[in-house]
Each structure stands twice: as C-alpha cells, then as structure tokens.
Amino acid sequence: MDIQFVYITVRSPEEAKKIAVDLVETQLAACANIIPGMQSVYRWKGEIAQDTETVLILKTSSPSLKALTARVKELHSYECPCVAVWSIENGYEPYLDWIRENSQGTAGGAE
Numbered sequence: 174m175d176i177q178f179v180y181i182t183v184r185s186p187e188e189a190k191k192i193a194v195d196l197v198e199t200q201l202a203a204c205a206n207i208i209p210g211m212q213s214v215y216r217w218k219g220e221i222a223q224d225t226e227t228v229l230i231l232k233t234s235s236p237s238l239k240a241l242t243a244r245v246k247e248l249h250s251y252e253c254p255c256v257a258v259w260s261i262e263n264g265y266e267p268y269l270d271w272i273r274e275n276s277q278g279t280a281g282g283a284e
Contacts, residue, residue, distance in 0.1 A: 183254075
C-alpha cells in the first residue's frame with residue numbers, strides 16, 4: 174500500500190492548477206486531476222457555509238506524502254485545507270510503478 178491518492182478541495186481551478194503544477198514539477202506527485210464546479214455545504218466557525226470549490230486529486234507514493242502535505246499547506250489559501258489520503262491496495266501494476274517512479278520528491282523534503 175505504498176501508493177496514495179490525496180483528495181484536496183480548493184477555492185478555484187486556478188488555485189488547483191498552481192498547486193498541481195508545483196507538486197508534479199517537484200515530483201511530490203506523479204499526477205493531478207482537477208475537477209471544477211463541486212458544490213460544498215459545511216459548518217465553519219459555527220456557521221453553515223455553501224461554496225463552489227474545485228477538487229484536486231493527487232497520485233503519489235508513501236515516501237513523498239509528508240513533504241507533499243507540507244507543501245500543500247504552504248500553497249493553499251484556506252486556513253484549514255482539506256487534505257485526505259487513501260491507500261491504493263490494488264491496481265494495474267505498470268500504472269502503480271509509474272506513480273512510484275514519478276513521485277520521488279525532488280523538492281528536498283520527501284521522507
């Protein structure tokens with residue numbers, strides 16, 4: 174279970190693209206999917222809020238996860254960004270190998 178998908182919500186497609194390009198360029202993520210137009214309803218600071226957000230899904234390997242999360246926090250505009258991770262147990266092995274090879278974290282922080 175060394176492959177991780179990371180689910181993130183952001184304010185806009187532009188913010189998602191900025192984060193995605195940074196993480197792919199630094200090889201903290203092998204790939205990013207940007208899904209605009211998600212409707213969110215949530216409680217924040219005691220109030221019910223409704224917003225349109227963009228979903229960002231990153232594909233990475235476990236050794237890069239800590240540095241990836243730290244970098245997302247640096248780049249993200251939210252005070253408390255949604256960064257949720259799920260492990261991939263199975264899949265097409267050549268694709269999983271590709272994720273491993275392309276998410277080795279050249280940003281000087283992958284552990």
